[in-house]
Amino acid sequence: MNNSFTFQLQARSGRGRAGVFQTPHGPLQTPIFAPVGTLATVKGIHPAQLTELGASLVLANTYHLYLRPSDTLIAEMGGLHKFMQWPGPMLTDSGGFQVFSLASSRKIDDEGVTFKSHIDGSMHRFTPEKSVQIQENLGADIIMAFDECATPYDRAYIEKAMERTHAWVVRCQQAKTRSDQALFGIVQGGIYSDLRKRSAEFIASLDLPGIAIGGLSVGETKAEMNQALEAVDPILPDDKPRYLMGVGMPQDLVNGVLRGVDIFDCVLPTRLARHNAAMTRTARLNLVNAMYTRDERPIEEGCTCSTCQHFTRAYIRHLVVCKEILGAILLSIHNLHILLQITRELRQAVLEDRLQAYADDFLSKVQPDQDPLVSEDRRD
């Protein structure tokens, strides 16, 4: 019997959950944060460093890999795991988000989307079937249903996009041929709780091995994000992992787990690193700032990452001022560690049934003005 894709809920603390999701490349101990390897590489990070960081799930982007080097090439090379030498579980998105956020000249119809490549302007067409086919070529453990992403405040468009997303997930289910991949459906509905509930009910009815919550962290407020999560939480089944897509600020992880989320991903830690910024639990540091010139402290006091164990802010500032690659590497290691460490702590807090106390303490220390540098552009 194939044990893959079973989700075992180990503990609850309030609405928070700790569980284990089995995949063909090993178990995922949730809650987890998944680093994003857009083009089959987590930018600036060697796979050996990902292992050292304790990463488990790694993402890759279907849209990007379809364009370069192509899903068929990756299939020929033995699939994504082998190609990029990541031995653990992987997840690919459906390409939907990038078609709507990166590509131009989009024409959407009920069948699919025609779009222009952001690389060379060539024309392409994605359908639910095509997205599944590409993701089967890539070979990740978890694949995502093709969805239409709408802007957060246009109710009429959001409703239409949601209905289309519902029709498309059924087509993805039917198109799917590999038994060693789990297809997750995506709940849409923007900031409208009634739409979110309708979408959650529909997606839950399909009995897929996991359910994602999409269309958040795209411009809505934190309160609206929390509300959307609270709307779907009681509807989603307990025995399926829940994946909040594209969300990964430290306080988002805490707020998400408080509302039943198990899996997160975000380009933010590596993108911020390439923009000279360090994430801490409470604030964000721009390491180019002259105030760090002689600062002999690590990025974050008490942090156990290899960057903070060895290097001073003064050294990292020197590197980023000189545009040295190692600056982005050291910051990426730290930023990824912070998010991975917070999800490890959240898991422990759930297992010990003290999630609310952990969250209260964490959130009380967060400083305001923590908006992503470039929240709209998820090109990474």
Added chain:
Amino acid sequence: MNNSFTFQLQARSGRGRAGVFQTPHGPLQTPIFAPVGTLATVKGIHPAQLTELGASLVLANTYHLYLRPSDTLIAEMGGLHKFMQWPGPMLTDSGGFQVFSLASSRKIDDEGVTFKSHIDGSMHRFTPEKSVQIQENLGADIIMAFDECATPYDRAYIEKAMERTHAWVVRCQQAKTRSDQALFGIVQGGIYSDLRKRSAEFIASLDLPGIAIGGLSVGETKAEMNQALEAVDPILPDDKPRYLMGVGMPQDLVNGVLRGVDIFDCVLPTRLARHNAAMTRTARLNLVNAMYTRDERPIEEGCTCSTCQHFTRAYIRHLVVCKEILGAILLSIHNLHILLQITRELRQAVLEDRLQAYADDFLSKVQPDQDPLVSEDRRD
């Protein structure tokens, strides 16, 4: 008694030498290749990866670090080893080469050189005393005498620059105050054997703990480089390490050890990596080339570096085509490994007295057209 800076010759094979040079940060088992960490970082490489590669000596550039972040800041931060977290032996150059190759508006007199920073156009002055002072602030184990680098074919200028270099090394000796740093003098003289001999005799007479051979790999032919090495080899003392500056193509290492060289350094492995090129023992591969699109082989068959143990040419090509940082990282690891591995093999060949056979075999396989991409520009 301080054992530092003693050089023990362990074996000879022809003119080739194997030895151990003691430094305050550990022994150097020669022959060795030293990776270059221009701005207190070997570009693209984490210090932990340098350790994994088996690097022993690491270089840094006085000119670059004087300008950014400044030698006084590094001194405040506890010196170069602590600042960049390299626990092993380090060497700083004198700044002479960069003043002559990078800075503009140079005015040279017998006292020193006035020049304009290539960063912000500000005016600065280096003298032998100033170079030593900066290098004492930086705190490397081996420091270099301030020298004047001349173009290889202008005999009158080369002779004048050589005489000035001789006067300056004496001033460096007098200016030096730290006993935990070894000052190496530099033999100049361009391609002229009689000048090289005169320079070697003068530098050898100073009884410094090590002797460098400078002004090579700056445009002269391989035959001229070999001739210059052969001219000085019988003059230089047996009990001092010999450092051939700025030289590091695979065949140069072999040719150098055949002619009595113990230490090499070069920016080539990391610079080539950032230009998508892999070094092998026999040739150079440009990984952007479409012929590697589906090439499942490692960069070099049989190579034991972590890049070749894990990654295919097809994957590395994908990375460099997409300008992913990991491409430069994987290529830098491989290129550094090749040079470090060749010096390890050369050492073993000397210890087993089979250097000539090793060299004949090695050199017979090297393909022509191995010139550096950008041999003039050593900005790194």
